[in-house]
Amino acid sequence: MSFDIIKGMATTLKNIGKKPTTVSYPEEERELPARFRGLHVLHRYENGLERCVGCYLCAGACPADAIYIEAEENTEEKRVSPGERYAKVFDVNLLRCIFCGYCEAACPTGAITLEHEYKLAAYFPEDMVYHKEQLLEPEGQATVGSSAVWFEPPPPEAAQPVPQERHVFDGAQASAAAVGLGDLPTREPVLLIDEEQDEDRRKFQYHEDREDV
Secondary structure, eight states, X not given: OHHHHHHHHHHHHHHTTSOOSOOOTTTSOOOOOTTOOXXXXXXXXXXXXXXXXXXXXXXHHOTTOOEEEEEEEOOSSSOOSSSSEEEEEEEEETTTOOOOOHHHHHOTTOOEEEOSOOOOOOSSXXXXXXXXXXXXXXXXXXXXXXXXXXXXXXXXXXXXXXXXXXXXXXXXXXXXXXXXXXXSOOOOOXXXXXXHHHSOOOOOOOOTTSOOO
């Protein structure tokens, strides 16, 4: 018993002169990594239009089914986004959200990102369902959020006719991966050096006991 006490005191004395790893929150706060995933933010273009076009891709990609969207058609009298539709309702249930970032990766227009806001405690569960009005950037503010640190720029020689550079979707020809997120790295072609050696040998082989259909 006494030996255990000595071992415990030795650990205490060994660490007593070290700088503490904790901070006095909330007076002190740690600097968060650039890719920290916190509260969701819905972004705008510089012309004030919302980036979200109500495509439901983020809701479909969410493994926790935490996103609920109701889309509505744009009209010339009331244009909210550059696309045909916009998100009339955009709710994120933070009690279900696992902050995986799949919604950010699935969004074709860079409309949703996970930012550095992590103070999300509430007394009532209904307060943990964040609505579009709470998530949307205020008018006059247009940022791309954490997309700038998650997606690497393409090679300089790769032309990218994309909305991300022009800040508005103009329908320019682009690949599915480039629509809205043209700063994604382009896929490099695989060049065959030795055609005989590099020939695809993964031929589909039938089992001897299987009949061809």
